[in-house]
Structure formats: structure tokens, C-alpha cells
Amino acid sequence: MRKNFTDVDLNRSVGNLLRLGVILSVITSLIGFAKLFIEGFKMPEKYTSFNMGTSSEKVWGHFWHSLCAGEGMAIIQLGILILIITPLMRIVFALIGYLKEKDYVYVVISSIVLAIMAISFFTGYAH
Numbered sequence: 001m002r003k004n005f006t007d008v009d010l011n012r013s014v015g016n017l018l019r020l021g022v023i024l025s026v027i028t029s030l031i032g033f034a035k036l037f038i039e040g041f042k043m044p045e046k047y048t049s050f051n052m053g054t055s056s057e058k059v060w061g062h063f064w065h066s067l068c069a070g071e072g073m074a075i076i077q078l079g080i081l082i083l084i085i086t087p088l089m090r091i092v093f094a095l096i097g098y099l100k101e102k103d104y105v106y107v108v109i110s111s112i113v114l115a116i117m118a119i120s121f122f123t124g125y126a127h
Contacts (some may be wrong), residue, residue: 010097017093021086029079036072088117 066074095110 007101010094010101013097014090014093018086018090021082021089025079025083025086027079028082029076032072032075032077032079034072035070035075039072041072088114088121091117 063074063077067078091110091114095107095114098104098106098110
């Protein structure tokens with residue numbers, strides 16, 4: 001016989017997800033710090049290389065290229081990205097839990113929050 005999905009199960013699942021996200025972020029960042037320490041971090045000589053007019057495609061492309069090359073700074077940035085995505089995954093996880101519980105009021109509320117966060121993330125609006 002299959003047990004029904006309850007609030008306690010949802011809270012435990014969401015708590016484990018948040019804990020896993022933070023632990024994974026910390027481990028990734030520590031690996032990045034160790035790699036950066038081994039590489040010998042140097043401050044940039046010319047700050048004009050930080051062109052603020054670069055497009056997000058160039059920034060993401062540089063990030064993925066640096067990450068595939070195994071650069072320490074990119075690994076640290078990946079750890080920060082994991083930490084940023086963790087609360088977003090919490091909302092997705094809760095949404096799925098509310099669907100299993102058939103609690104449609106919270107499904108609608110979670111969907112609205114998820115839509116606001118997605119719009120903010122993809123359009124770059126902070127407020």
C-alpha cells in the first residue's frame with residue numbers, strides 16, 4: 001500500500017534540497033578556491049578589460065569556456081550560481097509537492113512566484 005504525500009514529507013524534502021544545494025555550493029567553491037590558490041591568482045593589470053558594455057552572451061560564453069578549462073575563478077562562480085539557483089529549485093520542488101498534495105491554492109501561488117522569479121532572472125529586472 002502506498003503512503004500519501006503529506007506536509008511533513010514536503011517539508012523534509014524541501015529541507016533536504018536546500019541543505020544539499022548549500023553543501024554542494026560550498027564544496028564547489030572550496031574546490032575553486034583550492035584550484036585558484038594552486039594557479040596563483042593575480043590581480044588584473046588593466047581594468048579596462050572589464051568592459052561593462054559586453055553582452056550577456058559574451059559573459060556566459062566566457063564563463064562556460066573558463067569552466068571547461070577548469071579555471072579556479074570559474075569554479076567559484078559555479079558554486080555561487082548553485083547557491084543562487086537553490087531557492088529557485090525550492091519553489092519548483094514545493095510546486096511539485098503541492099501538486100501531489102492536490103493543494104491548488106498553493107500551486108497557483110507558487111506558480112506566480114516562480115513566474116516572477118523567472119521573468120526577473122531572464123530580463124534582468126531587479127525590482
